[in-house]
Amino acid sequence: MNPSAWSKGMYSSSIICFDGCPAEHLSSFQPDPVLSDVSGASATLHKDCDNQKMLPESAYYSGGESTSSLIYSSNPPRDNTTRMHPPPASSSSGHHDWNLTSGHQAKRARVENIIKGMTSSPGVHCSDVMSSLHEKTDCMQENEKIQELHQRHMERSGTGSMSHSQTRKHLENQQHVRQPGTRFKYVDEVPERIKLMADVLKYELSRAVSRSVDSIFKSMPLLQTSPNSEGTVETDTSPQSSVCNDNKLRLSCCGNKEVQVPDVQTEALSLVVQKPGLERPDKFILQSRSKAHHDPKPQFPFSLESALHEDQQSRSNNIVHQHALRCLQDRRSEAKFKTFDTRWNSVKVSSKVNARSVRSPLTNTVSVDPGLLESLHLPHVKIESDSFVRNKLYVLNEGLTTNHLKKAKLMFFYTRYPSSLVLKMCFHDVQFTRCITSQLIKWFSNFREFYYIQMEKFARHALMEGVADVRDLTVGRESELFRALNMHYNKANDFQVPNRFLEVAEITLREFYIAISMCKDREPSWKKAIYKVICKLDSDVPDEFKHPHSG
C-alpha cells in the first residue's frame, strides 16, 4: 500500500471527523432557557399547590390505598359533602362527633364545604383550613351552650344586680353574639344547593381528568417512575370521563411538545441534529408527573381558557388543566437533569469506544464503529449513521482515530519531531483543540521513546557482541532492528519505508553505540545530545500525508 492508496483510506475517515456542524451540535448541550424558566415556574407552582384549598380535590380522587396523611386529613369534609350522612362505623371511628344529630352534621358539612370553596388565602395549608374550620364550628356550638347556661343562670338569679335596661342590653348583645352563627347557617341554606352541585360537578370533572392522566401513565409502563418515590399518588379508577378536560389536557401537552422533546431523550439523541422523540413527550412527561402530583393550583393562569372562564366549573377545569401542565413541567425539569446526566455519560461511553479503537492498531476500518455507536442511542429515532458518527466524533473532541494513529506512525518514518504546523497539515481533518494537539504530540513522544529504546538496546547488544568499529553497525531492511521498528510503526507492512529512515536509524544506532562505548550513559540525561542530533535529521513529510485528495 503506497501513501496514495492509504491516503484515500484516510479520506473517508476525514469526512467523518470533520464534517459535523460543530456549533449546531454543541448548542444542543446548552441548557434550554425556556425549560429552565418553566421548571422554575413548576417549582413555584408545586410549592403553591400545598397551600391551595382546592388541593383536596385531587387528593380525594386518590385510590383508597393512598397513604397520604394529607388525604386522610381532608377526607372527612369530602365525605360529608358527597354523602351528607355519617359514614359506616367500620370506615370512620368516633374521631369526629358522629353522635351529633345527622342534621347538625349536614349543616356542618355544608359550612365546611362552602368555606372550603371560598377560602383562598395562600399560605394556609389545607389541613389548617379544615382544622380551623372545625374549631370554628365547635366554637359556635360552645357559644350557644354558654349562652344557654348564662341565660338559665340569669333566670334562676332573677337577673341579679342588673337593671332591667341592662338586662335587655345584655340580651341584645347576646343576640349579636349569636347572629354570626345563625346568619352563617341561613346564608348557606339557599345557594347551598348550587354550590353543592358545583362541587359535585367539580368532583366529577376532576376525577375524570385524573383518571385520564392515570390511563396515560399506565399506557407507558416503561416510563413509570418508582411508585414509592412520591407521597401522594393519584390512582383513581373511576369509570367517568370528561371530554372537556381531556381536550384541555391534550392541548396542554401538545403545546409543550416542541420544548420538551429534546430533553426526554438520552445522550445519543442529544447529539443528533434532529430533535427526536416527538411522538412521546406528553406521555412521558405526564407519567412522571404522578410523582409531583400533590396539588392542583397555580399562581397564574396558564391558558386562555382559564383566563376567560370565571365560573366555578371552569375554575375547576383550570385546576385540572394546570395540574396537568405542572405535571409536564415538573417532568420536564426532571428530564432536563436526567439528560444532562446522560449527556455526560455519553461522552464517557464514547470516549471508551474511541480509546479502545485507538488502541487497536490492527483495525483498518474507521475506529469508531457506527454500529456500536448506534447501539447507544434510542431505537425510536432514525438518524443517518454517518452523520451520527460525525457528530459524535466532533462533539467529543476525539477526532483521532485508529487511522490517524496509523498515519502518525508512518509519518514517523519521515519526521521524529514534527512541528505543530506539520501536524495540522497532516491531520487537517481533525478539529485541532488543545487536547488533540497534546495527544498527537504525545503519540510522537511515545514513538520516539520506543525508537530510542530500540536503538539503545541494539547498541548495547552490539557492544556486548564485540562490535569494534562503529562503521560495522548498519541498519538494513533485513536487520533485526529494522524489523522491530517496522513491526511497531508499520505492522501491516503495507507501507514502503523510505531509505532515509534507514539512514537515520543507522545514525541513531551509531550515536548510541558511541555514547555507550564512551560511558556517556553514566551521565544524567546523556541521551539529550543524541536527541539533538536526531532531531535535525527530520525529512519533509510527503504531500500524500498532507493532501489526501491529491493522492
Added chain:
DNA sequence: ATTACCCCTG
C-alpha cells in the same frame, strides 16, 4: 506561569 520534553509506570 506556561510549555515542552523526558522518564517512569501501568
Added chain:
DNA sequence: CAGGGGTAAT
C-alpha cells in the same frame, strides 16, 4: 499508549 511527576527553556 496514556498518565503523571519532574525539569528546563521561554
